[in-house]
Amino acid sequence: MRIVTYDPGQWETFIDEWVSSLKTKYHKVLRYTGANDRGIDVAGFADKNYLKGGWDNYQCKHYRDAITPGTAWPEIGKMLWYSFCGEFVPPRAYYFVAPRGTGTTLTQFLTNAPALKAALIDAWPKAVADKITSTQAIKLEGKFAAYVDAFDFSIFQPMSPREVIEQHRATPYFIPRFGGGLPPRPLVGAPPTDLGEHESGYVSRLLEAYADHTKANVPDLAALKAWKPLEDHFKRQRECFYHAEALRVFVRDKVEPGTFEGLQDEIFHGVADTADENHPDGFTRVKAVTQAAQDTPLDAHPLGASALVKDKRGICHQLANEDRLKWTK
Known part of the structure; x- marks a missing residue:
């Protein structure tokens, strides 16, 4: 699969191209960059309420290997913490996107919401607490712990590279990047009688x-x-x-x-x-x-x-x- 050979810059360009295909299913698609992205990479918004309405998050990672739980825990932690703080409502879906997809262990967690929640809570003290913000460690206690316990962990889902490529197929960048040619052309009718x-x-x-x-x-x-x-x-x-x-x-x-x-x-x-x-x-x-x-x-x-x-x-x-x-x- 060609995308696994991309360097970070090429992956970023590919994601930019892919995002354009998402615009057909969303009111607006925005890409968040920088250190203060609050765990949002690419967001697809269903309505004009943006982060306060219906939206989906695409967490894009570029690693040599498949995404592991250790990589995913801080990202999930950010989503939980900042939604708890009222920065945004939780997304309808949160997809992990990477050239090699999610590893077996993480995929098993992402397809079993109760197991995902239990594993995250267990890993929180060492793998999440001090990785959400640079100013403080976020402990899983009190109202926040209750919020996490009641959270719908089924929103966190894997997305295979094949799914990304299929969505990329809808963009005008697919053929130049991957080849394969255009679909068959429709027949061209006779010119109209009058000149245009x-x-x-x-x-x-x-x-x-x-x-x-x-x-x-x-x-x-x-x-x-x-x-x-x-x-x-x-x-x-x-x-x-x-x-x-x-x-x-x-x-x-x-x-x-x-x-x-x-x-x-x-x-x-x-x-x-x-x-x-x-x-x-x-x-x-x-x-x-x-x-x-x-x-x-x-x-x-x-x-x-x-x-x-x-x-x-x-x-x-x-x-x-x-x-x-x-x-x-």
Whole structure:
């Protein structure tokens, strides 16, 4: 499992990515850092009451080995003490999260609430009392002892690394980090009959290229009916443009921000020299550039396996929309 090889910095980055997937099930997700975190690492809040409402705690640890009871006792102690003090209401669930998960002994305790409580109380004097705060030892006595005795220890639960990875799968960072490719793409329908506002740029540039080729005025799409090959070419280019737009939308929430733009950049650099070469006319340049785009290898790009011929050609027209490609000089 790749995550066990991460150093603390890489684990922290991975947890940051994973947290983003939790936002789909919570009103808000916050990460607490620093020495005064009161035992809270990553908190998922069910409502606007935050720590005073329904919330879950994800205690994230990065160790070479699985988490042991000795590691867990102080963290559980902090949760008990600070909830007793009224800093927050106890979470609905408290998960221990680590690259190698929880060890056998701790897992047995976490799946047996009475045994967990008894073991914690027994370990308290030596393993917990002086590890909750740096200013005093917290003894398990009086009202606090009664609070601990009545506490619902079933909230403390193990979370396997596999569960974390499955939640991470919902983030746009999963594919770049672990590979595996995108899910199958839905079929792309035919372009709508009417041109959309987002098509004005590349359509105007194509009409200019056709006029450059025919040496006649081509003011609008209706004029293309005089040249059947050009009319057919335009229909194919528009279909390609919509394929590229569909790919943009399809990957939007599945890959890291900027990944699709990176694909466009790969295409641009793959066709730039062809676009700069001398061509008899703009139409010839369009055909040469879109062919160069089709031939551009994308094996090293995260979206390479998902980019079809129509996508590659359509990206050229997206680039024309952005004035990065021009067909006439």
